[in-house]
Amino acid sequence: MSKRKSASGPVVGRPEILLDRPELADIWAETDAQFPIRVTRSWWQRINHADVTDPLLIQALPQPAELLADPDDREDPVGDAACSPLPWVVHKYPSRVLLLLTKRCHLYCRYCFRRNHRPSEREDPTPGEWAAALDYALGSGAEEVILSGGDPLAVRDQTLFDAIDTLRDTIPVIRIHTRAPITKPARVTNALVAGLASRRPVWVVVHCNHPKELSPDVDQALARLIDAGLPVLNQSVLLRGVNDNVPALAELSRQLVRRGVFPYYLHHTDHAGGNAHFRVGVQEGLALWHGLQKCVSGGALPRYVIDPPQGSGKVDVASWVSSPT
Numbered sequence: 001m002s003k004r005k006s007a008s009g010p011v012v013g014r015p016e017i018l019l020d021r022p023e024l025a026d027i028w029a030e031t032d033a034q035f036p037i038r039v040t041r042s043w044w045q046r047i048n049h050a051d052v053t054d055p056l057l058i059q060a061l062p063q064p065a066e067l068l069a070d071p072d073d074r075e076d077p078v079g080d081a082a083c084s085p086l087p088w089v090v091h092k093y094p095s096r097v098l099l100l101l102t103k104r105c106h107l108y109c110r111y112c113f114r115r116n117h118r119p120s121e122r123e124d125p126t127p128g129e130w131a132a133a134l135d136y137a138l139g140s141g142a143e144e145v146i147l148s149g150g151d152p153l154a155v156r157d158q159t160l161f162d163a164i165d166t167l168r169d170t171i172p173v174i175r176i177h178t179r180a181p182i183t184k185p186a187r188v189t190n191a192l193v194a195g196l197a198s199r200r201p202v203w204v205v206v207h208c209n210h211p212k213e214l215s216p217d218v219d220q221a222l223a224r225l226i227d228a229g230l231p232v233l234n235q236s237v238l239l240r241g242v243n244d245n246v247p248a249l250a251e252l253s254r255q256l257v258r259r260g261v262f263p264y265y266l267h268h269t270d271h272a273g274g275n276a277h278f279r280v281g282v283q284e285g286l287a288l289w290h291g292l293q294k295c296v297s298g299g300a301l302p303r304y305v306i307d308p309p310q311g312s313g314k315v316d317v318a319s320w321v322s323s324p325t
């Protein structure tokens with residue numbers, strides 16, 4: 001089997017994918033140059049390759065529509081640049097600071113709001129940049145630091161532990177935003193979980209969009225985190241062709257709750273260049289959320305939020321639509 005190696009481990013490589021899906025050959029190089037194509041072996045095995053509408057396939061493999069510009073594309077879809085006092089730092093809310101440990105991910109979701117990061121850009125902070133980012137967070141007066149990326153579990157355990165240990169001096173709560181337990185569940189090793197558990201309070205926010213993502217190896221990864229006493233929440237993104245229907249959203253919420261994972265956010269799709277084909281309109285999204293509300297209990301209902309390009313931070317869609325400012 002042909003595969004390429006990366007810092008985050010083996011991935012299903014181009015030759016194998018193209019054997020299965022020769023129609024991708026024409027767009028592969030161009031889409032890969034805009035935003036790398038990377039799929040984990042676990043994810044690849046969960047795809048129904050006989051179905052071109054498979055929700056996992058759509059999230060991971062490029063489509064010709066990625067190459068089309070849309071008038072609503074935004075270079076900085078959630079306004080991070082205006083809220084970035086230093087490289088690798090985003091500070092939108094007084095009580096919390098977001099640090100980007102890396103730009104690398106185990107799987108590159110084709111709808112990603114950070115897909116504007118160019119492959120030619122540096123993927124990790126220099127030691128000096130990272131020290132400055134930690135210093136900023138320590139002096140910010142924030143209650144909480146969110147370690148994000150990219151995927152913060154795309155860095156080595158010790159790098160992650162060192163960051164938490166440094167921050168712990170003044171930051172009471174650390175939150176890790178990672179898709180690794182869903183895309184590369186083998187990354188959730190006993191050593192990683194033990195290291196995080198010994199540094200509690202650490203909250204883990206995973207990213208799962210469709211119930212088909214919850215395979216047995218994902219279940220094991222989630223259980224390992226929960227059994228170690230780490231609170232696990234989920235954020236999902238509303239995506240055309242993936243979860244833009246009430247049954248899929250309701251089943252996702254139910255399955256997460258059964259596993260002890262709290263459905264935290266349903267994100268409106270941010271308008272990054274190349275993801276227009278994934279976008280669902282606000283009114284349609286709100287109707288779906290109201291439909292979901294009728295199907296699941298309050299504890300299984302995520303907040304439907306939008307992150308405006310002005311960088312003002314998340315807004316609850318229901319209240320935003322009823323009283324737009």
Ligand code: SF4
Pocket residue numbers: 104105107108109112113114149150151179207
């Ligand atoms: S894991 Fe998150 S940051 Fe990485 S490509 Fe997917 S959505 Fe983007």
